[in-house]
Amino acid sequence: MTPFPQSIQSITRRELFQRAGCGIGGLALASLLARDGFSAAPSPAKLRTDALAPRTPNFAPRAKNVISMHMVGAPSQLELFDYKPELIARDGEPIPQSFIEGKRFAFIQGHPTLMGTKFKFQKCGNSGLMISELLPNLQKQADEICIVKTMHTDEFNHGPAQLFMQTGSGRFGRPSFGAWSTYGLGSENENLPGFVVMLTGKMAGAGSSLWGSGFLPTVYQGIEFRTSGDPVLFLSNPAGISNDDRARTIASLGKLNGVQFAQMGDPEIATRIAQYELAYRMQTSVPELMDISDEPEHIHKLYGTTPGKPSFANNCLLARRLIERGVRFVQLYDADWDHHGSVFTALPRKCKDVDQAMAALVADLRQRGLLDETLVTWGGEFGRTPMSQQKSNDDKPNAQPGRDHHKDAFCVWMAGGGVKGGTSYGETDDFGFNIVRDPMHVNDYHATLLHLLGLDHERLTFKFQGRNFRLTDVAGKVATKIIG
DSSP, X not given: OOOOOTTOOOOOHHHHHHHHTSOGGGOOOHHHHHTTTSOOOOOHHHHOOOTTXXXXXXXOOSOSEEEEXXXXXXXXXXXXXXXXXXXXXXXXXXXXXHHHXXXXXXXXXXSOBBOOOSSOEEEETTTTEEEETXXXXXXXXXXXEEEEEEEEOSOOSHHHHHHHHHHSSSSTTSOOHHHHHHHHHOOSOTTSOSEEEEEESSOOTTGGGGGOOTTSOGGGSOEEOOSSSSSSTTOSOOTTOOHHHHHHHHHHHHHHHHHHHHHHOOHHHHHHHHHHHHHHXXXXXXXXXXXXXXXXXXXXXXXXXXXXXXXXXXXHHHHHHHHHTTOSEEEEEEOOOOOSBOHHHHHHHHHHHHHHHHHHHHHHHHHXXXXXXXXXXXXXXXXXXXXXXXXXXXXXTTOOBBOOEEXXXXXXXXXXXXXXXXXXXXXXXXXXSSEEEOOEEHHHHHHHHHHHTTOOTTTOOEEETTEEEOTTTTOOOOXXXXXX
């Protein structure tokens, strides 16, 4: 793939706002306003770089769009998807020394004991996938999903592991998967960002870098849609500024930017103008999108949504609405899955928060004919140990046990977009500690997702600091077994 012009420097959104002299709601391409007699700036076709214009993939794609759900804190795979009867049978026994020899854990010390799950699993759908009773709605979608049981990562602390899962690196400064996707494919909606992010609960430890553009041009970074106030920061006009005032300001900015672009030909100027144009269009497109009150009652019942009440369910419904409108990549984050203690009481509550909505999303996409072209993913940043972490403190001396971080084996699931439904990939040992068949490293996961989007992970590159970088670095292998 031809890299984006190197003359574009990655400035931050804050810097962009400061340079422009007003919020995003007061910015637009001057030529749009020329239609109303406010400006005679050059036309968009001459100025914009088309950085987000749709692009032809490397080969025929199975998926056009992605909805990625990240459960911040890392849910326990042993309570949800990786059924281990032997672990249950040996609950309370010390784990064999050979398993933990030379291993590092975040909090566990000494020689821990095995801890089996207390929750029942059952075979689901025609495929017979084993799924926990904690996810009764997802059980009904078993024939649509593929459960990967052998994910593994290089990082065992939350922040670096979150970065690794989203950017392919445990360090700050790399582009996120969503940014790479929009860089490679562009977007099919001119009135909305190509990459949208929505959060439920507190921010993940790694912060907004999880949807950043890194060294890619900032046009590819994720844009956070909020559930209260302005859906996007600075979308509204500042207090005391009328539409006519805003239009005159934009007209002046458009003329100045147009002159500078004509003199210098710097793609950064054109990219900035394209961002202004998008911001202008978002003033009408975003409020309409975010108002889910126009959805029929049976859809609200399906998802468990309540208009005006922020929730993960609302975000799942909004994700479907975004995909319908041609947004390339939608990232949903849900917080509070970090169960070092009380896993048997805290995890059911979290599952109840997401089960109905994520299952509804899959079902809704299917009934609308969108699932085959939409890749849906779900998972956390790593897994949980099969050993108990007995967490207690002075305030809660009788706190119930939980599970520590485990980077060597965990589960994610995928649906749609060319993935074989009703299947599982890989196998772990009797305790769910080590992988015994078909491992999938995070690099392999990214390579596979890009492949489903029609992108060759080895060809999707960007030259930075003298060499070509890619999402999968120097690794990554496509897991062809999961592709239908």
